[in-house]
Amino acid sequence: MAAIAFKKLQNGSDIRGVALEGIEGQPVNLTEEAVTTIAKAFGAWLSKKTGKDAGQLKVAIGRDSRISGPALLAAAAKGLCTAGVSVTDCGLASTPAMFMTLVTDGFSFDGSIMITASHLPFNRNGMKFFVASGGLEKSDIAEILALAEAGDFLTPQTPGKMDACDFISVYAKGLVEKIRAASGSEKPLEGFHIVVDAGNGGGGFFVDKVLAPLGADASGSQFLEPDGSFPNHIPNPEDKTAMESIRGAVLANHADLGIIFDTDVDRAGAVDKNGREINRNRIIALISAILLHEHPGTAIVTDSITSSGLKTFIEEKGGIHHRFKRGYKNVINEAIRLNREGTDCQVAIETSGHGALKENYFLDDGAYLIAKILVQMARLKKEGKTIDELIADLQEPLEAKEYRMKILAEDFKEYGNRLIEALKEYAAKQPGWQVEPNNYEGIRVKFAQGDGDGWFLLRLSLHDPIIPLNIESNAQGGVKHIAGKLYPFVAQYEEIDSACLQEEVQG
Template identity: 70%
Template sequence: MIQKIEWKKLQNGSDIRGVALPGVEGQPVNLTPEAASFIGAAFGLWLSCRTGKDMEGIRVAIGRDSRLSGPTLLDAAAQGLQHMGVTVTDCGLCSTPAMFMTLVTEGFQFDGSIMVTASHLPFNRNGLKFFVPEGGLDHDDITALLDICEKGEFPIAVHSGKRETLDFLSVYANGLVDKIRRATGSELPLDGLRIVVDAGNGAGGFYAQKVLKPLGADTEGSQYLDPDGNFPNHIPNPEDATAMAAIREAVLQNHADLGIIFDTDVDRAAVVDNEGQEINRNRIIALLTAILLSEHPGTTIVTDSVTSSGLASFIQSLGGVHHRFKRGYKNVINEAIRLNGEGIDCQAAIETSGHGALKENYFLDDGAYLVSKILVQMAKLRREGRTIGQLIDCLDEPAEAAEVRFPILSKDFKSYGQKVLNDLLELVNQQPNWILAPDNREGVRVSFGKEDGDGWFLLRLSLHDPILPLNIESDQPGGVKIIAQHIHSFLSQYDGLDISPLTRLIQP
């Protein structure tokens, strides 16, 4: 049976992801309990080689989000670890950031941890994320794990590892409560504030009961806090328009001072202020920047490649340095760590998706920690009669924005996509009014003056999928269509691209 598993197809960058449940046509199950068991065993062997410990001396914590397949896959991975002699601590329903914190929290400090999650993906998907005390595993580490699975050469343990249970989510939540109290100098810093949470039926419902209420907040109006892997109300995703509309409506209907929304495993977050302003994507980066630059003047903020020109100006206006880098939360985190290693102070790495990692918090992308940081600032601003929304009042936002995604029809999609980008770069160099971004670190980003659309486009190759995403922003009404027309004729020459989304965009 092991030979029939296509191990490499389970790798998704620095995670493992696959189809865990049947029911969607054309998506056969490939992340089976058997596969999860072998992956768990491989992680135990990998940890033994890494630490130099016998597997009987290794301790691994494992948790899951609310997905329907979560309990089965968690149990299978735990059994794989136990078969190797590893002691397993089952944390049950948990968040991805909490699972990392099992490795660095005093009194616990496991050798490794696993989170069973697939973030915001559909109900039938699931996956595994892995951590060691230094942080999340990288792409090459996941490849090594799957190589171990493919070889199938596992030693036989003399004794099966023990299995214990632990409510670590409460430990993690108490840590956030303590941090907020210390930072504000108050036992009840949120007393008198109504704060609503939308967990989207993921793992984030704990934040209302275990963090906000002990700090004095009124959480009436919070919604979808109960875990439900069917996700019956909306996708738990701060980038999703329906999800953001749901938390915005909850804020306005309940006259709340703040709304909080998490993704399924709580490594991403967004907020809505008391006036119903959605603070996600560029706005959440701007808000975090304003907070961090008040604490660390002149620091560098690493973002992904699709952040707006207005955000760059905002960061610079506050005395910060904007370092735009590649898409992918591990990419921005690793770049921030690299900059600090070179002696450049960099306090944050954050994507427009809501993945926000702070230097003060192990560069862990932690939605609950990000929100807690915002709550501290909110409590301080209240003493001055100000709100968090006022911190980003001077953020210039585009008049229009659009994203279209072009499926690549070629089997060798990476080579084909790279050829398109190389050809585009040659074209840009021949066009006097096309201005190539000086910090072009991913794909091709081009700016245009007021007569040519007054904005920019970025064409890049998706990290893992056969897709070329195109992002366009413009500072004038109608500008997106003008910029789209600039690139449409170029892309139309490629038979291996489906550019119908762009054609629809430029149509009257």
């Protein structure tokens, strides 16, 4: 059997790999053997971090609806038990729920694992790890994989014990209690018609375990049954097909709100009663409006591709917009840093739908994000208002587009960073190019009204050999105008596949 390339399974602060055959050119590398060994390594790492012997450790494991989930959960449990660690099988769960196993009264776990690959295709899977202080960092994952590669594990004579727990019900009950407490009502959603689209991921529990106890009519909800082949659409609030699916359900059922989750429920999006999507900049604006009412002047940390209109929206409501790097761990860690240094920051949120609130352990939790919106809906109803009114004055761009240009160079990070540094020098010399001074990722350049009336952001992808380019404009034809300004520079770089940008400019 070929040696396992453990280090290649790292994807930032997660483990990701191909778990099933079925797609040509994608051989399985996240095998049951690999997961067993990584779980053993996590046990060893956890023992070192806590100072406890393996026999004293307890770890909870959950999974999303992926086809490979049960087998990989069993493989992880086997690895931990072999190492002497006791395991609780939480079965079908959400990523946020698996963190909550560590901080919920009545439970005493030392760590937890979620078997998930978020919105990736059916053949992929992965592992996320938690301790009570939060999700593991990139450096922690590297350390665990180094232990797995070394394979130097002690095997105690007494294996760890195994039991099971329906923790998603415990987690859902906690959400219900929070919503009731915040709204001051046993059934605050009575009279509301709310539909959920779980995309056959792990979010189907929200209907029976959260909405029903709160009094909502959830008829018309769809794709609630777990099915890791994702037969209807990818569970992803950023996916056009997925958003059109929940939009259609809202309009067909004349619902007050539509909710959509990603596969492991750490991200969410919504649709208002008029069929307007509440995702990307709009969901950031909505949670910002709610939190700025509760915490005037708070800072809102977002990823780098948020719109100029969102910045204006936050600032006009008295908040501070702190635009940072992409990556949910990046925005979360930046929000934690701001609080530590004395700046109140209540939320870290990406346009992808990853939203982490200070009041909820800075855990990116799609269900909790929706819970905040539901509480606000109940409050607004008493005033004769609806949730969409909170973001009615958000200025949205007339045009917005993303181009994902492949980097063909072998050392793609070095090549991409060299291009970006050269562009910074180039941009500084171009008339009418206004380089954003407080930018933490790539280069962001603004253009005045009459000269594109918008901006571009060129950055290096977090993990892939790609340079994404985002362009936004408030003028008809503005995206093409701005693309035309940038294309001659990018075209000089032979190791960049800029055909998509060329097509925009010349089309």
